[in-house]
Amino acid sequence: MALPSQNEDFPGWYQEVVRAAELAEPSLARGTMVIRPYGWAIWEAIQRAVDDRIKATGHENFYFPMFFPYRLLEKEAEHVEGFSPEVAVVTHAGGEQLEEPLVVRPTSETIIWSTYARWIQSYRDLPLLYNQWANVVRWELRPRVFLRTTEFLWQEGHTAHETEEEAQHEALRILDEVYLDAYRTVMAVPAHAGRKSESERFPGAVETYTLEALMRDRKALQACTSHYLGTNFSVAYGVRFLNRQGQQEHPHATSWGLSTRAVGAVLMTHGDDKGLRLPPAVAPVQVVIVPIYRTDEERGRVLEACARLAYDLAEHRVKIDDREDVRPGFKFNHWELRGVPLRLELGPRDLDAGRVTMASRLTGQKQELPLDGVSTRVAAALEEVQEGLLRDATEFRDAHTFRPKDLGELASLIEDPGGFVVTGWCGSADCEAKVKEETRATIRFLPIERRDVDGACVVCGQPAAEEATWAQAY
């Protein structure tokens, strides 16, 4: 199969690789996808990494229903306004029209906070530190496999706190200790942590924090978000607690989510023209062993040696590709397309010399290793791939980060070569809108800490209030 060049047509390359590598395929209902076992295994690894970190920061998992009455959604004004265009509503069930339509959750703040009203009475009940793994449905106008599907899987955390300070701290802690760390150390994605401008904020949030990563086609991807919700939801759903001074108060909320989009982020950060390149930490197969033989006699001793090799490498996810009906060259390409970090080729020539041939998906280089002590060499090579992918992606990101002098330069950099563009910004929505109109770029993030900046707004020339990072985005 001929892959299109990634640089010429990234989304085409992306969709084709996702299908060819048997990760996922479009399904019958509009904008939904079937996740196949290989793709699911990548998601499982991401899930595990994120869930471990959620638990390490003191949260427990729970589960809430997928349906809730439409009127619940309506209680928080900004929230309905933001989500009502994209919610799916169940109007018929049990063979008749429902008296009250049910929403298929686009996110769960509403149902969770209407329940928190019963759980929270006193400051002693706080904080509530809970998370759920769930599917949600958003009727997006332009779906794209993994990056924006009608139904997607995610975790959503929902916490309640006594004070603004504690809730703010919580939102930022999740961003840093859960998301930034999982993206960096597990997915090898170097993301920027930042704060959203008002126009990009989650509907109902006081502050939205985000991770933004640069994809290989020089477009940005919002990799996850963490929100400080203030008391918007606790007020809307009548959640109050008696504080330490004996007064009624509304708790402060956070919510935060990371979705199956993360799989897309991994693919689009590391992929090359041969297909996927997977960081070992999320690769369903970390080492593939390809036996090479002609005669029955060779077959016997090669397969036996492969089994012994797999045993030596049992601490990794190892697969022996012992298919009889395809030739070695086919297997090489098959596993390269699927992003397997290391390939070990074992044939009579290697066996006679007491060695194995190792090929790295990071560099494409082959080298010969002695079979003795192979496991330490393989472990080191896997680490090298993990680190190398992060290094490559970081270099790529930094090589595509620019600081233009004026709007004209901003526009040309956004267009070609594309990437992150950092400028002064006066803070007005008008200037933000003007850039979008002229370049299709939006503010991806602002620094988390508000601080004084020198220089002028790239649009209007007024003194800058913020340093904004712009990009075209998915």
Add this chain to the structure above:
RNA sequence: CGGGACGUAGCGCAGCUUGGUAGCGCGCAGCGUUCGGGACGCUGAGGUCGCGGGUUCAAAUCCCGCCGUCCCGACCA
């Protein structure tokens, strides 16, 4: 919702202008030769040509209506 393209075998497509036996490549099945970078030969299976109506001796092809998909915008994890 605006602008464009398309619907023919599991997938990718040709055929339609000028109506007359349903085609090609990949994949799939069988046999043989191959096997250290995507093998080859022979044989074979697989289709209500998106749906409904009309014109005609005859419709994948012409006409009318409907449905659906994809791409570019607006919306978004």
